[in-house]
Amino acid sequence: MRDVSGFRFAGVSAGIKANGEPDLGLIVAELPVATAAVFTSNRLPAAPVVLSRETLRASYGRTRACVVNSGNANALTGHSGVRDARRMQQATADGLGVPPEQVMVASTGVIGVPMPMERVESGIAAAIREARPSGFSDFARAILTTDKSVKMAVESAAGAPLLGCTKGAGMIAPDMATTLTFVVTDAQLEATSLQRSLGHAVETTFNRIAVDGDMSTNDMILVMASGLGVRPKLRPWTDALTSLLDDLARQLMRGGEGVHHVVAIEVRGAPSEDAARRVARAIAVSPLVKTAIAGEDPNFGRILAAAGTAGVPLTGDRLSLDVDEAPLLRSGAPVVEPEGEARARAVMQRPEYTIALDLGIGRASARYLACDLSHEYVSINADYRS
């Protein structure tokens, strides 16, 4: 993994997590760098989300650092939570000798518990001391919560490297996994272009994982571009960013709680992209489809019934359905062939496959990523106090 010029990274154990795992991460840019971000649309955003949104605006998209803690979400913590997020920002700014409005802040972990600010502040001091150009994987480790492993990805666009990492609370399928994602690059890009690229790239990746991925109280995707490298054309750069985020989104799904199957829901032949997206989403979020995926059961009735809930007019006898290379339905009629069902069952045992539904009424298409709803999911979430 090659370094991205202009940045240093750190990940340290500040004692926020009881188990002593790394829980404080820092990205430092040598100079103010172009920065873009998307934030949760949850109407009860955590204090660091509110603060970072303000910060991005106040800095005109040119920041110097991002400080992140895991182990405590600083969410639903009221006025003291706002104060604590500002203290994190100020401590980082003071330690680095930069203005506080150039420091982004993110948190993830338990909800509704006050932040252990002494530990956080000494962690920030340690992270500032330890930050180094090759520290990205330390950073990537420090942002994890219930994740089973570090999730990183690399891309490049016209010689500009992109380095990214992500974490999920694991509960990816439903609406409130906290997803934090960070991308750094040395490409020369204006903040406005960066923001536009990010909007595009998120739309078909993190916003298409089962439920609009942007719903936890703490979600944030941050991109920082140091400008020390090449100046890429925006189109291929956006493609590279999309590909990087797609890679990270898949890692997130695979690492989800109790997930054994990551399934792409491809809807084709739709009258519009929006219609395709709505149908794909209805299938991806259906608990009955998700349990059928868990049971490795090619139950086309559930898939079609879910498609019918999207509010998009459908014509039953135009529908075709496949799981990877196994056809289930042609022009609305079940495909009856020797060993057809056995073939479909075999596909559904794969860790990753595609459910392709052709609506036969247009030319637009869209894709969602779905996963199974399994016993582990229920166990983890019925017994775990987040």
Next chain:
Amino acid sequence: MRDVSGFRFAGVSAGIKANGEPDLGLIVAELPVATAAVFTSNRLPAAPVVLSRETLRASYGRTRACVVNSGNANALTGHSGVRDARRMQQATADGLGVPPEQVMVASTGVIGVPMPMERVESGIAAAIREARPSGFSDFARAILTTDKSVKMAVESAAGAPLLGCTKGAGMIAPDMATTLTFVVTDAQLEATSLQRSLGHAVETTFNRIAVDGDMSTNDMILVMASGLGVRPKLRPWTDALTSLLDDLARQLMRGGEGVHHVVAIEVRGAPSEDAARRVARAIAVSPLVKTAIAGEDPNFGRILAAAGTAGVPLTGDRLSLDVDEAPLLRSGAPVVEPEGEARARAVMQRPEYTIALDLGIGRASARYLACDLSHEYVSINADYRS
């Protein structure tokens, strides 16, 4: 249970279900009676839904009979499905000597399998022979599929009895349980008034069970009023119908697959009823809230985070939250009291309780019924081929 004048009912075993259980039900009115119905909004409605919607229109809301089979949904069955639904209608009409456009048809059971029409037709003949005024519970039994028990309820409005029954595929929480519900009364009511009452009554009952209850390919709620009894005022009659449907909806939830807790989600202090409804729904459908209900865990963070996904602006420090008599949150702050959590846990062990969230920003309220997401749910639906 007193009879409702003007109707006869039957429930017989036609051999559609492999296990020999009753699977064909019939309601016969002595004369054309005022009829109202609401149907699924699924965009791939089953053939009997399409036919009954047409029939209700063609009869100007005055029908003579409703024939129902369980064991086969006649859904996603293409052109032959349409033909089979018409054959059911015609056979019933011929047997009773009435026009086919006065016969409603409903089906529930497996999807995508052709109807065994010989058995259905001899079942219809048997049901016509056996129909009797006191046969409502036979009818109620014949419409069941995976239900563990018969679900009936009685109400009265100003001396007019209402008799109702319902069935669910059991998968009530998610979007595609097939719910069939039938109500008969001898009240004197015009079809248009009946339809208006039904619309009102459904809105706060069957449309508020976890997900808009109207999403399976086969759902239908039918009300028939013989007019042989009193002429009630519409307002109290609508209240009685609402109360009857509420009773049936709760029975449906209690009988759901793997359901141990039926929880009313009450949202108060909202700026509008629509806002209250959206917040209540967001909580009711959240898989993380549903697993917390299963785990009997008073996890207020999940409830609030789910509330935040509804798109309704919320003010964190105005929120109050209770489970029955146990307070969890006041003005956004966790209620810390000795044994507070133990009390909340005790409430959440009850089979039925209320989660009350006061938004503190208005006077409107709304209620949803939710249930737990349990291991049994996953087992039943991962292993069951519907």
